[in-house]
Amino acid sequence: MPLHLYIVRRFLFAIPLVIGITLVAFIIANAVPSDPVSANLPEKSQNDPEIVAAFRREWGLDKSLPEQYFTYLGNMLQGNLGRSIKTKRPVIQDIQQFLPATIELATASIITGLILGVGMGIVSAVWRGKLVDYVTRTIALIGVSFPVFVLALLALSIFHAQLGLAAGPGRLDVRITKPAVVTGLLLVDSILAGRADILGNAIAHLVLPSLVLGVYTSGLISRITRSSMLEVLGAEYVRTARSKGLSERVVVMRHAFSNALIPVVTVIGLSFGNLLSGAVLTETIFSWPGIGRYAFQASTSQDFPAIMGISMLIAFIYVGVNFIVDILYFFLDPRIRLA
């Protein structure tokens, strides 16, 4: 199948998923709170009949459920996810402000998690049954067992407060004036502003939180890498490669690993949701101004519209990430091209 056809097909598969997600979100938004008016409006406005009436009109609350759903969809297509109770701004604006920080953190963590996880996975597969395998797997298990918030606290306490080795909470030192916001991604914005000092500082602040989140993600990745490596290492073509007298390094890295990558890529897509759950906890502890922390603050202040908006956004991101993963398959798995 040619690439463009494959992409179109995958894209068509994603559409019902996206519609379904809006449906689930709509069901939760309608079924869960006892009263949508009190869940979605600040205390003060609930007593103002004008505001309540306007809210009912905006979301079609006086109409039938299917009609409400279409109003909801229509509002969403216009970028209207409701108005945050806490910040009193449209949720979409809040998300625009806080999303880049999370993207930066999530990307750094995925990279950290991949390096750690794939590394550990290969090591323990190649030396299967040896002490190294045992130790690596135990470390990975301990890594996934630690609550991410305890890991974050330990990291902050040891590396920042005690040893002073790592930068503390936040995305930048307080005294540093932020570069002009272009993309919202500090690493990019500081390069655009031509400020190497800011870039360095931003990276320093990324180290601890992305390490914490990376460890959290690496456990699953290392497990899958190990088992798929084991499978591949026993396969016919690897044995052939070995018998051709290729060095073990070449066999492992070129032949085995590239084929073992397929399940690893799947896991990245799947662990993305996990990563965002972890981001809520990590961002809260590291005062990282991303949507995880925003979601936490929204939930503690019973800011229902904000948290529904974020849930939906993240579900969409999840669909998007898995869409990309599907496309990666195309390059990784020859069977798809032949199908």
Add this chain to the structure above:
Amino acid sequence: MTSSTFSSTRASVWRERVGQAGFILRHNPLVLIGLVITIIWVLASLFASQIAPYGPTVQDIDHRLEAPSQQHPWGTDELGRDIFSRVLYGGRITIIAGIAVIVFGSLLGSFVGAISGYLGGNWDELMMRFTELFLAFPTIILAMAITAALGPDIRNAVLALVIVWWPSYARLMRGLVLSAKTNQYVDAAQSLGASGRYILFQTIVPNCLSPMLVLTTLDIGNAILTFAGLSFLGLGPEPTTAEWGRMVAVGIDFFDQWWMWLFPGLAIASLVMALNFIGDGLRDVLDPRTRK
């Protein structure tokens, strides 16, 4: 969420594998360590009222924020409560909440999954697509949305986790039912004219129960971890309650008094680790690919 990719094992093969578990247990020290730690925690929280030197909510303002000592082996918190006693009692809530999530989640999930697998065809397709939708929402954030609407307390936190937990069990059960459906005894029951409901719940489901049971048990560690996370965020039990995640959250405000957050934090980590050690050992039995 669920940890294993397990689909097409037959019940007979299953029994053989469970038999191997004894072997693994003897030869994999990690499983043994895991079992011991788990049993210690379960016993400690069961007999908390006998072991704990103090009550979980007894305040002693004159001895607040004290470092670990003879009187208070794990120190005291901001109101002079004994951390050691609170951790012992705290296990009760965390462990029970973890089990409750698994039990209710697997009941709901199994029910949906069994029906979906048995009916097959378009119904199966529709129900599974619906189930998958829930998997697109990250666990903690969906649970946060639900607790934000219902108000924070233990029951709502468990309910929220059940809502995000059941879909993966539904998928699991569906897989088990699909493979069990091909068994001869199903054909036999059909030829005898048994009703669909009878076949599903009297012949197929019982044969899927034991693998389901083991796999869900392996998942308790995850459930505990997520519950502790919710509780840490203030979406679980109310603040006076002795509960591990909550205690860590309070400890953050008293960062210098490291014993306030470290001990409950290690409690969660050690229990989840122990459960994961067991799970990992058992997974070796179940998954032929990783077997040595």
Add this chain to the structure above:
Amino acid sequence: MLVRLNSRRIMTLLMVLLTTMALSLTAAHAQDEKVLVVGSAEFVDSFDPARSYSPTPMMSLQVTYDTLVTFPADSADKFEPRIAKSWDVSEDTLTYTFHLRDDVKFSDGTPLTADDVVFSINRFKNIKGNPSFLTTTIDSVTATDPTTVVLKLNVTDPAILAKLVAWPFSILNSKVVKEQGGTDAADADKTDKAEGFFSTGSAGSGPYILESYEKESQLVLVRNPNYWGTAPYFDRVIFQNIPEAAAQKVALEAGDIDVALGVTPDQVDAINKTDGLSVYTTGAFTLYYLTMNRQKEFGGPLSDPKVELAVRYALDYDGFRKIAGPGAVTPAAMLPVGMFGAYGTDKAPKRDVEKAKALLAEAGYPDGFETTLDYPTYTQEGLNIETLAQKVVSDLAEVGITIKLVPGDIGTFIEKVRAGTVGFSVLWWQPDYIDPDNYLYFLPGRNGGTRAGWLEADAEPSLLELRDKALAEVNPDERLKLFAQVQDYWQANGPYAPYLQGSIQVGHNNNIQGVFRHPQWLLDVATLSRVE
């Protein structure tokens, strides 16, 4: 297969990146800007002087705007001229005439005139915002010439000058505020659209300008180039939001912040022992109290005056003081120790569990009852409100009252409290102006009373009479007597249980000098400087 990244291509990319960076480093000239960073737990409801009622804006407004009169930098003992260089009071104390300086300019260079003063006070009054009750005694304000403002009162008000010091009476650049949609018209509460502007900039004549505000992150002030007075030391002041006291301490130790406003009593020793850091400790007027709603619908059993009294007997006052550390005291009533006319600690309430139980039995709750207690997850001046709330739970459990705690975000919590729908809550009060008059707010018919469901209609006429007398009396000796009566009443009655008056601890780098605490405006960053 995988896209193979050409190694030459990577090198080229790296070279381009490095060259850009090197070029930019030479361009980025590090300025020797004098920057002060203050760490505190942010609490913002609005930056509009006419609407704001929370500490972070208070500290910002203090240095971005001026008021007619002010206090000395380190006390609230006497009134000093500010924009008004002098003032006259009429015989009947109902007319105040202010003579303004003629050399004051706003930050945009526009001269400040009497019209700006009139606009600011009228806007404040007509917006009917949270602090607008401060204007109830004002009948009219007029400009007779560009440097003269006449303020007429509708009733004698002994506290009027103290009120004029407070931030809501900030003098705004009327031209700018009008351009931003502001108005002082009678219907300003509906037509004024300037609130949003105040969190993006400032329009005052103070030593600083609000440069930017990022919610729950930081507030940045920069030097006002057109400032008419003595220029402050720092070019730029950053208020960094650090909610947890522990994190403030870490940031102070790391040198990330110069001043930490939320140091807890437990941290004082450790900070003082750290090289280069110390803690400034002083008493504060901050009063911590419980509110029990008088309306049965919200307060439930707590709406019964006997139960209210039982709660006052049930609290372990000594324990609360131990939590709050040295310097904390137990107030006698809803008037903090040290305020004019306030009772001393000798009249403080004492715990009596038996009496509390007896009162509960008398009220019909011999076995106690269950209720909920709302509190914000917030650290106020180093005191963790959640800790105090849990102490309340344990104290009241001893008399049979079982409490379920309901934590909330500070902003949402305050909104609920202001709506008057909370039954039982943990609150605290910092004076809006330094005069006992401010505390009559906690009587029926006044905002504090209304929020506690304590309505004028249900109150004894004698109490209302006492209230009005205390509000209007100008003779100091008579005032003392009236306030004694009010405090006696509060000790036996009323929906409040004041249990603690905290001390405050400000952690700072030793190279920072100045006034770290003022009873009115908390912190005036213009007084601070760094020893080189």
